[in-house]
Amino acid sequence: MAAHGQQLLSKIVDTGDVLALTRLGIKRTDYATEGEQRAHDFVVKYAADNGGVTPSLSTFVAEFPDEVCAYIPGVTDSFDYLARELKDAAGKRATAKLLSDPNMQRDFDTKTTEEFVASLTKQLERIKLETRTNIRTFTDVSSETDKFLAEYRARKAGTSFRIWRSKFASINDQIGGYFSGNTYAWYARSGRGKSVLVMEDGAIEAAFQGATVLVWALEMSEFEWMARAYSSISARLGLVNANIDGVDYAAGFENKALLMGRLTDEFETEFETFLRTLNELIPGRIILRAADSEGFTERGITQLEADIRETEADVVVVDPIYLMDYEANTSRVAGGDVAATSVKLKRLAGQTKTVIHLVTQAEEDASEKGEDGVRELRPPKRAELKKSKAILEDAANIFGIDTLAHEGRGVIELGKGRNGGEDTRVEIVYLPNWGIVKETDLADEAAQFVA
Missing domain, CATH: 3.40.50.300 (P-loop containing nucleotide triphosphate hydrolases)
Structure with a gap:
């Protein structure tokens, strides 16, 4: 099983960038295991109690041995990538739980097609919104001229808009x-x-x-x-x-x-x-x-x-x-x-x-x-x-x-x-x-x- 939650928390400990959790909209419910959720809570509370500083590696490892939430050294993947993967996995779990809910069959049998589809759509839309990252992409107008030219040529060709x-x-x-x-x-x-x-x-x-x-x-x-x-x-x-x-x-x-x-x-x-x-x-x-x-x-x-x-x-x-x-x-x-x-x-x-x-x-x-x-x-x-x-x-x-x-x-x-x-x-x-x-x-x- 992918360990993107453990990788993300390990990278935060290594970099000291606890604000990444806020920037990316990461919540405790996005993690796959109870141990990862506890580790998330610990990092957030530690930073709140210590002026925004993350726990040291030794403190984190002492609090969370490998069987609870393993520390993974040298994570080079970006925060954006780890957040997307974490959110995607959370979305799939939520979708699987919804579709396997015993009440789903009851609703299918008792509601009209229109009512059932409308209800299902609303619940899936909620999952979609809750598992969307807050990743923001900034554009430097001086250095990203190639991006502008690509869009300009796409507009000229009528393929962009x-x-x-x-x-x-x-x-x-x-x-x-x-x-x-x-x-x-x-x-x-x-x-x-x-x-x-x-x-x-x-x-x-x-x-x-x-x-x-x-x-x-x-x-x-x-x-x-x-x-x-x-x-x-x-x-x-x-x-x-x-x-x-x-x-x-x-x-x-x-x-x-x-x-x-x-x-x-x-x-x-x-x-x-x-x-x-x-x-x-x-x-x-x-x-x-x-x-x-x-x-x-x-x-x-x-x-x-x-x-x-x-x-x-x-x-x-x-x-x-x-x-x-x-x-x-x-x-x-x-x-x-x-x-x-x-x-x-x-x-x-x-x-x-x-x-x-x-x-x-x-x-x-x-x-x-x-x-x-x-x-x-x-x-x-x-x-x-x-x-x-x-x-x-x-x-x-x-x-x-x-x-x-x-x-x-x-x-x-x-x-x-x-x-x-x-x-x-x-x-x-x-x-x-x-x-x-x-x-x-x-x-x-x-x-x-x-x-």
């Missing part, structure tokens, strides 16, 4: 697109097109670039989300000619007609043909979990990570974040639950190298209509983000949205830009019933007024 381009040219011009490892937040007042914009730019556009996109549509049914998506995708292909307020558009299948099951016979035939060829039209994939998806009961960070890894997603849409199962509010402050969730989402984006688009709500503005009852386009400012400012702080960029659907126009405003672009306004054509959401061509508009 990805940039998914926005549908809107102005956003690409300002921020360069959506970088893997980042979260991006979209917000608007109720009913102003948040879900439509994120579907267009976060999900469908990325899928047309070859991305695997995971969508958590927490407010919409599967049918409603798919109907909107089919309108948008068919509009990109210009499958329908629509005259809207006297203007001819290359459009998609009408969303309301799809929702109500009222396509004309001609359009219904064309729509069925469109659906049969959809896999050939989209280079990537869109994987949907919606409000009414069967078995979609766990909606927290752990489940989202599991879904990302199972689907190997490149891009993730969470719409909206406030319908997720929030992390515990351990800070005991208002908004602490969503703040903790936002931080975990940011970390998750980095760990999985995904782009995560988050949708949230802005505060309502009772004064946005003038005395004549007319409302002008005014995307909300960052101060109007509802629920928690943590979303703003954690996101690489935030996008305020406002639309006037009856006028067929809208605006996206960059409210914060880690890589620039703050206060950029993107004017858009907004006709979602026909799947038309695109940036306004200002050059074409100006040409209309040229004599």
